[in-house]
Amino acid sequence: MTDVFDYFTQVDLPTPTLSDGEVQRLFAETFGVEIDVHALGSQQDQNFRVFPRGSTESLGVLKLSNPVFSEAEIDMQDAAAATVAERSPSVRVPRIVEGPQGAMSTWWESSHGRIHARVIENISGHTLMGSAYLSPAVVEALGDLSGKVSLALADFTHPASGRVLQWDPQHATRVIDTLLPLEPDIEMREIVRRATDAARAALAPVESTLPRQAGHFDVTDDNVLCAPGAAVPDAVIDFGDACVSWRVGEIAVTVSSILHHDGASPESALAAVRAFDRHRRLTDDEITALWPLVILRGAVLVLSGRAQVRVDEQNTYATVALDREFRILQQSASVPIPVLTAATRAALGRPGAPERAWPGVGILSPARHVEIDASTESPLNDAGAWLDAATLDTAARAALDDGADMVTVPAWKARLTGTTEPLPSAIETIPTDVLVWLAAPVRLDGAVVLDDGSLTWTSDAETLTILGTREGAASGILPARTRLSMRRSAAGTPPPPARVSPGFAAAWREVAGDPGAAIGAPSTVPTADDVLARRHDVLAEVQEHYYTLPPRIERGWREYLIDVDGRVYLDMVNNVASVGHAHPHVVAAGSRQMHLLNTNSRFHYRAITDYADRIAATLPEGFDTVFFVNSGSEATDLAIRLAMAATGRPDMVAMREAYHGWTYASDAVSTSIADNPNALSTRPDWVHTVDAANSYRGKHRGADAARYAPEAVAAIDELAASGRPPAGFIAETYFGNAGGVALPDGYLREVYAAIRRHGGLAIADEVQVGYGRLGEWFWGFEQQGAVPDIVAVAKSIGGGQPVGAVITRREIADRYRSGGYFFSSTGGSPVSAVIGTAVLDVIQREGLQENARAVGSHLKERLERLAAKHPLIGAVHGSGLYLGLEFVRDRETLEPATAETAAICDRLLELGVIMQPTGDHQNVLKIKPPLVVTRASVDVFADALDRVLTTGW
Known part of the structure; x- marks a missing residue:
């Protein structure tokens, strides 16, 4: 039998500590190359990045294996790496570097005894070392690499594969039993013991049936590489832990390495498990074993890391890793194993357990039961009432006053009402408790009072934990007209947390059960949300939505947006909702007018006149005529048509990199390549462009940006001299689409003067920046000290209602009349007009x-x-x-x-x-x-x- 390492015969493994000088000497003697070295971290080996003397180009990584590892084991590591490289070509794997005297792999007789040295190819890229955030794509790629490596090594054999390593998942409990008594920190011992006791119990029934094979068993954040410029890893390094073990241990190790990263959780790690499963379909027993093995891995890391630091205080690599190793243990044990297992089965599309019924008879039997809807879309939450802690109690007591015997708010359904501190929002939004109000007190025979004043009541193997009983707890009485919170769990286990994430809610419900069933008020099991899929089926593909997997937003309030799961988001992008989502004054105005009249704008009604007066009053003297349309595209389109009609000319000058809309004329003058990659090459011949006056990124930057205006003036003069004097010049008054960049001081004054000198008109596109958004100025052109001839505005003026306007002087508007008539069916309709007026009210009254x-x-x-x-x-x-x-x-x-x-x-x-x-x-x-x-x-x-x-x- 091949002589291989057995960890349990030598628990303490001090890292080799050869000096730089000795390494350089031995390297030159054995490999024939003079080198410079840069030390790298390792827990039990000694690693260096090596460079030919005087060079900055790395030769590779010199790995000095711990002397306890045999030649056969090192040969196995290299053979496993070669096998993966051959069988999974998409995975980059480093090879042994070839030097002047052949492969750079040999034994050294050093000051630390006989030690193996080999130079491993330095493949390009960077690791995921540290605890920075890992995106879902990176997490998935880690699982994908783990699965590919496992598949490549499925039938790999080697005489040294029976080595016994402390990192081998199948020996984790033995390692813990060895190291736990040696841990001097009593509190740490207890944390590890609690976590591992649960993991052992969950693992025991299946460990004898788990498939075994050779594997890498260290496809972790530290041992993968992302190619230069790539965001996801595609390379695997360091086969030092290769051995034969439980197959599921491969992905368990990978998952553990994800959990210490910023924002990571067991839920986010499931993307790696799904990717692994695509290559190596997990058996049901392996799914059962997965999370216990992750927990045990975390415990081994914690105990081993702390033991290594005690043995080798100078090992900074091991010292720095202590915090992240403890976080792995914390995260892996943060959710009960049955919940993690149920969530994993669901994520892999495996059948889950059926809904559990409450054993026996419910403890309450109301004659009349009323269920309150506290979800995102409930009218109970209108006008910001969801932020009031008293809203639910008020609604419940009103139902009791109306004759209800019991009022409930169901468990396992998003509950927005009562979210008094919405920001920063948490992902845990699904309540695990049923809320109950009773019309009359109820004695709960057999209830047990806990130290915190809560009650528990057990039926067979199920326990109901009840909060809110106050003074009635000692006598087991459920008080009347008082909010009670009831959570269900298996007898002998703690109740679930008050709220869980939507992604884990089904798993939690499967494990904890529905508390409503205990009182005769079970809630329905949510169905899958297919709205996004149906949207993709029925809407044109070009009509895009934000994000690849967007939250389904169904409510807004002020600067908040709320999804169907009850999560509150901060809306930092929505200038359409200028005065805030669902502003009561705007809602009331629109609702009242809908009760009165809504029709096309050819009818005579007061609202359109009042609104036109209000808009005109915000502009400089002379802006006395208003056109109403439905959007910014229509507004800029009409502004262009006004300029053409007023001047009798077809040509327009526009600034590059701007977006003005999607109608024919507004699109013609739009040159933002973000909206249309062919924008510049597809302009009609009546559109002439000048440079984007961007002082940060444009042709002229900083102080040189003053050159934009004279160059634009010259272009206008040249156009006029060619016999094509322009009808007008259109530009955003403050770079909106380009990200809020101010135009150079005085730019519009100079360009407006030039366009007017040739008989043209100046059009201000205020669609994005007008209406007070700039703070110092109500209109963007005010920042420039310039006054246009035509103003086009939309978006914010309707607060979400489709309202657009074009404001100009009477003589310009009258020229448009000579070419026909203007009509917009719903532009300036009664409802749009009163909503637009209400928006102005709010902006002015609320400052x-x-x-x-x-x-x-x-x-x-x-x-x-x-x-x-x-x-x-x-x-x-x-x-x-x-x-x-x-x-x-x-x-x-x-x-x-x-x-x-x-x-x-x-x-x-x-x-x-x-x-x-x-x-x-x-x-x-x-x-x-x-x-x-x-x-x-x-x-x-x-x-x-x-x-x-x-x-x-």
């Missing part, structure tokens, strides 16, 4: 322009502090509550960080913040929240962004 100035200034200051901290931020653009945060890979070249921006937005969504990219390179965060956003809310956004930029995306 929202000032709020935009004050809160926007605070947010911009916070973002500028982040820019000083994070090199990815190239610039902070904008004013008020129209800000742009531009991400670049290099602050000198301004290479846009497009992929990073998309990933940052996805990570922000996980943290409960709605954000999207903008700009031609899609590398700018478009920060344009509802104008009611508070200082506290923008701090939540800034904190979340700081976390993302610090911990990764």
Whole structure:
């Protein structure tokens, strides 16, 4: 039998500590190359990155194996690596480096005795070392690599494969039994003991049936590489733990390495399990064993790491790893094993257990039972009532007053009502308890009073834990007209947490049961949500939605958006909801008018006149005529047509990189390649463009941006001289689509003067930036000290209602009449007009322009502090509550960080913040929240962004 290492004969494994000088000498003697070395970390081996003397190009990684490992074991590691490389070509695997004298692999006679040295190919890329965030794609890729390696080694054999390692999953309990008594920290011993006792109990019934095979058993964040420029790993290194063990141990080890990363949880790790299962379908016994093995792995890491530090205090690699190893144990044991197992079966599409009935008769038998709907879409939550802690009690008592014997709010259904602190939001939104109000007191015979004042009542193997009994607890009386919370669990086990995540809710319910069944009020099992799939089936593909897997948003309030699972998101992107979602004054105005009249705008009614007066009053003198349409596209389209009709000319001048809409004329002058990659090459010949006056990224930057205006003037003059004087010039008054970049000072004054000198008209596109969003100015053109001839505005003026307007002078409007008539069926309809008026009411009465100035200034200051901290931020653009945060890979070249921006937005969504990219390179965060956003809310956004930029995306 091959002589191989047995950990249990030598528990303490001090790391080799050869000096740099000795390593350099032995390397030159055996491999014939003079080298420089850079020490790398390892728990039990000694590793160096080696460079030919004087070179900065690495030769490879020198691995000095711990002297306890035999030549046969080292040969097995190399053979396993070669097998994976051959059988799974998509997985990059390092080979032994060839030197002047052949393969760089040999034994050294060193000051530490006989030790094996080999140089492993330094394949390109970076590991996932550390505890930075891992995206779902990276987690999935880790599981995919683990599965590919396992498949490649499925029939691999070697004489040394029977080695006994402390990292081998099948020996985990033995390692724990060896190290736990040696752990000096009593509290740590107890934490490990509690976690591992549960894991052992869960593993015991299946461990004898688990399939075994050769494996890597260390496909972890430290031992994979992402190719340069790639976001997901595709390489596996370090086969030092190769052996034969339980097959499921491969993915258990991989999952454990995910759990210490920022934001990681057992739920997020399931993406790796699914990917592994696609290659190596897990048996039911393996699913049962998976999470116990993850917990045991965490315990082994904790105990081994702490033991290694005690043996080898100078091993900084082991010392630094202690915190993340403990987090692995904490996370793996944070959810009961039966719940994790049920969730894993569901994630893999395996059948789950049927709904458990409550044994015996329910403890309450109401004659009349009323169930309250507290979900996201319930009318109970209208007008912000969901933020009031008293809303549920008020509704329940009203039902009792109306004759109900019992009122309940069901368990396992999203419960928005009573969310008094919505930000920062938590993912755990699904309640595990049923809420109960009784019309009369009920004595609960057999109830047990716990130390915390709660009651428990047991029927057969089921326990009901009841909170809220107050003074009646000692006598086992459930009081009347008092909110009671009841949670169900198996007898002898603690009740579930108050709330769980939507992704784990079904698993928790399977394990804990429905408490409503105990009182005769079981809730229905939720059905799968197919709305996104149906949307994809019925809507045109080009009509996109935010995010690949978007939350289903069904309620808004102020700066909050709420999904069907009851999670509250901070809306930092929605300038359409200018005065906040569901503002009561706007809702009331629209509702009242719907009761009165809604028709096309050719009828005579007061609302359209009042609204036109109110809009005109916000503009400089002379803007006395208003057209109403339904959108920004229609507004800019009509503005262009007005200019053409008023001048009798067909040509228009537009600024590049702008977006003005999707109708024929508005699209013709839109040149943003983010919206249309062929924008510049497909312009009709009547559209002439000038450079985007972007002082940060454009042709002229900084102080040189003053050159944009004279160059635009020259282009207009040249066009006129060629015999094609333009009808008008259209531009956003403040770069909206490009991310909130201000135009150079005086730009519009100069260009407007030039267009007018040739008889043309100046059109201000205020669709995104107008209506007080800039804080200091109500209209964007005010920032420029310029006055246009035509203003086009939409989005924010309707607060979500489709309202657009074009405002100009009477003489310009009258020229349009000579070419026919204008009609928009619902533009300026009674409902649209009163809603638009209500929006202006709110902006003026609630001081929202000032709020935009004050809160926007605070947010911009916070973002500028982040820019000083994070090199990815190239610039902070904008004013008020129209800000742009531009991400670049290099602050000198301004290479846009497009992929990073998309990933940052996805990570922000996980943290409960709605954000999207903008700009031609899609590398700018478009920060344009509802104008009611508070200082506290923008701090939540800034904190979340700081976390993302610090911990990764």
